[in-house]
Amino acid sequence: MELLRRFAGREAFLSEGESELNCGVHRACMSEIQIAFNLVTEYYQEMRVEVREDRDEFERQYFEKETGLWLAELEGAPVGCVALRKLNTRPKCGEIKRLYVRASQRGKGIADLLLRALEAYASECEYEWLYLDTMLSMKAAARFYERNSYLRCERYNDNPQAGLFMRKHLATTS
Numbered sequence: 001m002e003l004l005r006r007f008a009g010r011e012a013f014l015s016e017g018e019s020e021l022n023c024g025v026h027r028a029c030m031s032e033i034q035i036a037f038n039l040v041t042e043y044y045q046e047m048r049v050e051v052r053e054d055r056d057e058f059e060r061q062y063f064e065k066e067t068g069l070w071l072a073e074l075e076g077a078p079v080g081c082v083a084l085r086k087l088n089t090r091p092k093c094g095e096i097k098r099l100y101v102r103a104s105q106r107g108k109g110i111a112d113l114l115l116r117a118l119e120a121y122a123s124e125c126e127y128e129w130l131y132l133d134t135m136l137s138m139k140a141a142a143r144f145y146e147r148n149s150y151l152r153c154e155r156y157n158d159n160p161q162a163g164l165f166m167r168k169h170l171a172t173t174s
Contacts, residue, residue: 133162
């Protein structure tokens with residue numbers, strides 16, 4: 001069961017079992033852009049990402065209408081993020097980027113909370129499909145997405161580090 005509650009003055013998704021962790025997920029606002037960019041920079045370094053947005057491009061990609069970046073906070077500290085951007089090459093499609101949970105917080109369901117929040121927003125925006133790519137070496141990530149009903153698909157971008165491409169059909173709210 002999913003609960004919606006106020007977290008630090010914002011609405012946040014919490015699963016029933018997460019309440020004792022005091023973990024909340026919310027869509028980042030402009031005043032949190034540096035916090036978000038710092039987490040994504042951690043992700044870049046840990047995953048050895050070569051294709052990166054600089055801070056200005058990051059803002060353009062994830063802080064506009066029908067896009068977003070969600071932050072997970074545990075006991076008041078940021079511990080994870082996920083981003084959604086428009087997939088301009090395909091109508092009514094979005095792309096999931098930068099799903100990251102700090103290593104010390106993995107296995108607690110935080111990635112699930114982040115993904116659910118992003119998917120709910122994407123449905124509200126009437127996206128029909130969500131796409132993602134990942135490196136072949138990221139086997140745990142592939143299993144995570146498969147558990148969440150993402151299916152392997154054809155290559156949809158030219159990301160040189162990606163070897164696995166997936167997508168999921170969303171039910172829209174209209």
